[in-house]
Amino acid sequence: MATSAISQSASQSAGTGARGGLRAWFLRSENARGYALMGPTLVIMFIALAAPLILLLLYSFWTQEGYTVNTTLTFDRYFDIFVNDTSENRLFWTLFQRSVSISGVVTLVTVLLAYPIAYYVAFHVKKYKFLWLILLTIPFWTSYLLRVFAWKIILGYQGVINSGLQSLGIIDAPLEFLLYNPTSIVITLAHAWAAFAILPIYVSLEKIDRTLLEAAADLGDGPWRRFWRITFPLSMPGVISAAVLIFVPTTGDYVTPELVGGTQGKMLANLIQIQFGKSNDWPLGAALALSGLAFVGLIVVFTVAAFRAAVSRVR
């Protein structure tokens, strides 16, 4: 994207700005004109994104009694989650572990399945590339709720698989293990987030300079060596952004555990939602959301760093 080049030239100009009067003035006015244009967008993002997140942080240090909020700052909510022997503490860790492991498996499965497709479209499809890309993109834009719901129909007690197998006479009674467990969540999410994996990986594969592969071939590398030493390391940015784009939002998914997870498949988002519904404890909900987000963020940072290190060793 063009922004890195822009910010680079802006920082260069900051150095020379003090000396050249006219030039500095011009650049400053470019800044002013740019931000004036961008202003309305930034204002909306402040109102609807930054301000709510700041309030979320404040709320997590407040206390709620009935319908009144006590704005004395306290760490009690975080103590309840991390230190004290409370039901919140046990629930948070159970659901956090479940959310992270389900999302981890989903991320792994989705990326592993998506890579060959992205590779196929980037390197082997020539004539109908556009068609393939559209076909792979459409599910990305269609209703998430309906895509998740489709799996409830398929895996349900009276669902497509059970009633299909029964009417074919293969089974006598419906299989109960299909729905309402972590596996059904993994299947559903791997399907719902497929496009998020394919597109970033495809972009990074498409960008690879083909002459590098030619050079390796000329120097005697076989197809596998070429793939592991050139294509795979160069596609890492796509793989990493796909993994982050899937892992972070799925740890906070609410719809899928609610529809296909059953009681043994509740995840962190369901616990957070309860604080804003039945339990009516907004500060606890805020603290749970921020704790989850912070830990997920830490996991992402460490995993990405470890992964980068491992891949650079391959090269």
Place this chain on the structure above:
Amino acid sequence: MMATPRRIQSPKTARPSIGLMIFAIAYLVFLYLPVLFLPVFSLNDSAFIKFPLEGFTTRWYDEALSDQNMIAALMNSLKVGAISAVSATFLGLLAAKAVTRYRMRGAGTAMGVIMLPLFIPEIVLGISMVLLFDAVDLPLSLVTVTIGHIMLTVPFAMAVLIARMDGFDKSLEEASLDLGESAWMTFWRVTFPLVLPGIVSSLLLTFIVSFDEFLIAFFLGGTDMTLPVYIWSQLRFPAKLPSVLAMGALILVASCVLVVLAEWLRRRGVSDEAKKGAIGI
């Protein structure tokens, strides 16, 4: 795509591509088959979602379209979607023009803030806006849903429009300014017509994102229901399922048509360089 002459797609690499092709086609089936069960059962003459299929009927569509609450929810979604799409595309256009045409200090940070909603789970966005609207005493309604959806869809509009802005020759704008047109007239007579396919594409895509969005509408809607929230509320009534499937099938078809149109507009005429950037989202 650009023709790359003399690739290494020699016989050596041509063989494994058959295995890959079979895998790719199987994957497409995995991608589309589950969703196809919605229209299949919406046309099935049975109140139960199960095999064997009973016979063809359109009565679930009649039932869906005569459900006043469902139609009201549909209208709500259309309103929210239209206002969000127009607002997000307008805001995206301003920001895209700013970052592609001006050298700005901190433009990268500003872009990062605008793109942030893509990286935060929707539940966090939803609950934090509930807190804000409560703090400023703005009752939850379609208005608050729309504010949430504008925030959520601006990144999509930005991504589409930046690619489009980068994709055409900037000297056209400079020529117009040199020849004496004002900045405003240059925008209307040069920039706007060139960016128009991107604008239409952005309108369609942001509309679809808002129209299909569930969780933020669920948190911010109060008693007002958008179509996904209404569908959600009906999922626990088995008797309502077939008509919900009928409406779902209609939504899927409409979404597909809009997406194909939007993608076609987005990719048409954009230079190869910009195309690669645009596919990323």
